[in-house]
Amino acid sequence: MLKGHVFTPGKFSQAIVLCAMSILFISFQSLAQEPQQEGSSFTCIDDLLKEKVENVAENSEENADFTVLFDQLNYYKEHPLNLNDATHAELEELSLLNDLQISALLNHISRNGKLIALEELQTIDGFDRETINRILPYVTLDKSAEEQTITPKKILTEGNSRLILRYQQVLENQRGYQRNDTIPYANNKWYPGNAAKYYLRYRYTLPGRLRMGFTAEKDAGEPFIDSDTLQQGFDFYSAHLFYYGKNLVRTVALGDYQVQYGQGLVMWSGLAFGKSADVLNVKKNARGIIPYTSVDENVFMRGSAVSLGWRNLYADVFYSDKKIDGAITTEQNFVSLIETGKHRTYTEILRSKIIGQKIFGGHARYSDRKLNIGITATRTEFGDTLQKDLKPYNQFTFTGVALSNYGIDYSYLWKNISFFGETGGSDNGGMATINGALLALDKNVSLAVVNRHYKKDYTALQSRAFGENTLNANENGTYIALSLKPVRKITINTYFDQFNFPWLRYLVNAPSNGYEILSQITFTPSKSFEAYFRYRERNKPENESGNANPVDELKDATQKNYRVNLRYKNSDEVNFSSRLEWVNYFKEDNNTEYGFMISQEAEVKISRKLSVAAAYILFDTDSYNARIYAYESDVLYSYSVPFYYYRGSRYILNLMYRLTHGIDFWLRYSQTRYSNRSVIGSGLDEIEGNTKSEIKAQLRFSF
Amino acid sequence: MNKYYFTFFFLFSFNSLFATGENISAGALSAAVANASVCYSDLWSAFNNQAGLAGIKKFTGGVYFENRFGMSELGVKSFAAAFPLGESGALALSGTYFGYSLYNEKKIGLGFGKSFGKKLKAGVQLDYLSTVIAENYGTRASLTGEAGIIAEPIENLLLGFHIYNPMRAKIADYADERIPSTMRLGMLYKFSEQVMVSVEDEKETDSGNVIKTGVDYRIAEPLYLRTGFSTNPSHISFGFGLKFGQFVLDAAASYHRVLGFTPHISLRFEAK
Known part of the structure; x- marks a missing residue:
């Protein structure tokens, strides 16, 4: 029964791995080459981006991999x-x-x-x-060395490589790691693997011409080499080879990739940013076919894709065929998808890569500096018929074996106004549309307006357009955002989003409506200091809690969030930031639940070789509803957005040391100590005690 | 017919969205900027803040219609006429009819606005209000007043303040029923000749505090685009204004989170 989870690479991905490996070894010999100068030692992103990823974290499941959101920025950091x-x-x-x-x-x-x-x-x-x-x-502004031809010599001498090895482990004993051989593995009472997470990543880039990468990961609890589960090596492998051309053939992708078009209403694999204090940034800039570099094990494309371009016309085709995780419950006869990517227990391994998923489609686009018009068509086919435990709220979500989507997207620049939008349909007759405009009214005033109508039966499994729901359906709304600079040094950003859900939602047993307001005032008195105050209020009805009646009434739930953030940054050497945050969550007929957090972070570049970052956080929240999300310093290419609830403290020590030219080392230690908990987590991840510590080590070779 | 009874029930039971005698604003410009209009100076200042009447130099008249939530029974019909008085003042006569034959509210106002130097305007108004409830309930009438100021402490930054019915005029002895008082405090910043942004806070005696924001943008000489949003209950609005000759046409659509769309339209005429 354990077939399927053992990695059997297809022929082409085998070729990629071999190719990548051989380049890696050859290049090791030419390590003497000067590595590219890099700015920051840690994942240094600016405050607005931090806030954006915090918002993504709030709307995604725990431990989501945010790498994919930053891949392009990391690329530009290394290749400006x-x-x-x-x-x-x-x-x-x-x-x-x-x-x-x-x-x-x-x-x-x-x-x-x-x-x-x-x-x-x-x-x-x-x-x-x-x-x-x-x-x-x-x-x-320096002329970047754009290669016109690809020769084996150039691949070896002018490309650059990064090899990253990472190890990560929770130090406390979690229940699942107390292996007890008297209990059969099939009872799901213990994990066969150790608590370490191993991660390996290799990237090769010949700027503008070639990109190649290989990623492997073993999650905590997954076996590495284990005879019981037949596991030999990492649990997840991913590889890609991208060729970029200047003529008719623009991109050829082999292996794992992602696809993004239009506003994400029809096709957008992976994560996308949503509402944030970067209030005007509501138009999505789709990147077409892009390398997949993340370790989210289910949401990506595996196969090949080609992009062609001729004058202002572009055409893409993509084909993906892979197996994804799913649960088959024979007695109830339903089949559903599972997206955690964890393969530790017997059941998890049993559910691993059992449902075939083919995604294919194409996109054609006319594009000039003012006008973009594109059409997208895509089809998803599953190896099994997806069925679900039918409830009133999920009536209109996808069931069946295949789904087709099509859409048209546009963007148009007219004077000081940028229009954009996308309209999509699904083969069950569902329709959805999003349209917006960004207006620069004045050099100090900009306005954005976005209107969305997603019908309740619109079904697109790879949709990520602007909105409240993860997948775009069952939602209407209007968003108005304003960015003002009334005086120098002060920026006021604000948005107001009013929405309604014409059908029921999970734990909301009636059609409902709500709103969200954000207002942020940023004061930048000098280059090195920035302070902002942010207020956010969200209101959405939920089922009343603790109701014994057969009918649930909806109650307004309002979450208010106040934040003060100070940042002092002196060139690249010293960077201090402080934050105070208050949350209150109020649901009609219940008591208000409060949350508070204070944090201080410092990042100091001690010498050319050594940088240190440290943070200390105190938090005190009444409940999960009043939890607080905060982006924190992590090793390069890794992103951490924990959320705090209950009461306690946390600290992080993060160190980067340049061993020699081209070899960097990171070591990170973090610990959370709760003062009103004696048990942390639940199930097999439960820790008896009030402390959770994690160590992370990373080595990077650049050549 | 049942539809509006239901709506009445809904409105009165949830929120005193419009208790008897509530100050009803007018002008589709005001509606388009989510009623963040306390700093505006035009004919509709006769409803929004009488201090704004002081800017009127020529005879001006206009009408305003609103169909609240798309229901004719909740319609608002208003008119205003302003006559300049001397160099720095103007007198305005205004009236409003809200409702329909079985329930309606009427208001007649006589207002005066005057400027005191370049930086300060002030205005007052006397109002006659009457409420009709059909069948055996009859009619109640009362007198009240309102006043406001608009100041420009810093160039291009206006502050506005308005109070309606400060004495809380009584409608009925039963349960000591009184007309609610309303206070509005707002700020308007002219970023340029084209762009104005206003923020306002409004508190009515018996309902929650409302914060409103509006943007007024002159995209081309005769055409204005506007938008706004307000809280409590949440509302968004869009609108446009068009100048042709001596006429100004304003239109707006506002969207209430629960009750839906309201169209607004007003037409204004200014003598040569």
């Missing part, structure tokens, strides 16, 4: 984008500039010639100091 040569598409991919800023930049360059210094950006409309500071780590 030359603003003088950048195309509209490349500037969009940077995802830090809006359409109006991009257009202003391109117009400036075509009118005044190439930028001579980055300071010149300040003279361009829509580029304020915050925007410039945000993009600085990722852009340059």
